[in-house]
Amino acid sequence: MGKKVDNITIIKxxxxxxxxxxxxxxxILYNKFEDAKYAFNRNCYYRLENIQDRTNEEVKKLDSIRTYKKVSNSDVAEFAxxxxxxxxxxxxxxxxxxxYQWKIGKLKQTYQEQVSFGIILDSYFNYLKQTYKDKEYIDxxxxxxxxxxxxxYYQGIQKILNGHIENVGNTGSLDKHEIINEEKWVSVYSEINKFDDDFKAQYSSQLVSTENK
Structure with a gap:
């Protein structure tokens, strides 16, 4: 009897x-997963923040040169x-x-290998550098x-990013908590991607046509 009780106790x-x-x-595994997800989302946040900073810089510089009578090659190099x-x-x-498609789903329609209008802009800047390489200023x-x-184009990207700023009280920076913990970077990217596609469809031929003149 005592042995049976002991065996049951041991099994329990x-x-x-x-x-x-x-x-x-x-x-432990869940915490590791959460830590990895947080690090991943944080990296995406900083990429968005860098896009925002550089876009703001680009818009500011482009806006200022539109008041110039001459645009230097160094300006073009900076834009490029x-x-x-x-x-x-x-x-x-x-x-x-x-x-992240495996986790989020429903992204197959929004995913592209890269935002492609930037390539067209690169081509245009290269055209400017080549066309005016022997001249001090751009025509x-x-x-x-x-x-x-x-x-x-850059104003449009800026508005998408700044639109998210306004939603959190116009603080002047992306909502870090929302981006990292709620993975809102996905929707921001999707908006940028859609804007890029729409802009390219409407205006890319006008930009590329410059090279043929």
């Missing part, structure tokens, strides 16, 4: 120990550099969206309509 103890260890492992940074961050964000009278298109 082993079972409880197993349940306890399983629960502990589940908690900023565009390269913005496009790179957008591209990495698109990869993040792809990596702004000839290029102003195209530069205005570039300005309009």
């Amino acid at each position: 103890s082993i079972t409880l120990l197993f349940i306890g260890l399983t629960t502990l492992m589940a908690v 550099h900023l565009n390269s940074i913005i496009r790179s961050e957008q591209w990495y964000l698109s990869l993040s969206v792809h990596d 702004y009278d000839k290029e102003n309509k195209k530069i205005d298109l570039v300005f309009k």
Whole structure:
């Protein structure tokens, strides 16, 4: 009788120990998953923040040169550099969206390998650098309509990012808690992606046509 009770006690103890260890492992794995997800979302937040900072800088500089009578080659080089940074961050964000499809779902329609209008802008800046490489200044009278298109594009990106700022009280920066903990970077990226597609469909031919004149 005593042995049976001891055996039952041992079995119960082993079972409880197993349940306890399983629960502990589940908690540890869950915390690791949450930490990894937080780090991933935080990285996406900083990419968005960098896009925002560089876009604000690009818009400010483009707006100022529209008052110039002459645009220097160094101005163009600076625009091309900023565009390269913005496009790179957008591209990495698109990869993040792809990596997160397994979790979020419903993103197959919004995912693209990269935001592609930036490539057209790169092409335009390269055209300017090549066309005016032997001259000190860009022919702004000839290029102003195209530069205005570039300005309009970046203004659109800026409005998308700043729209999210206004939703959190116009603080001047993206809502870090919302982006990281609620993965709102996905919807921000989707808006940028849609804007890019719409803008490219409407204006890219006007920008590219400059190179053929």
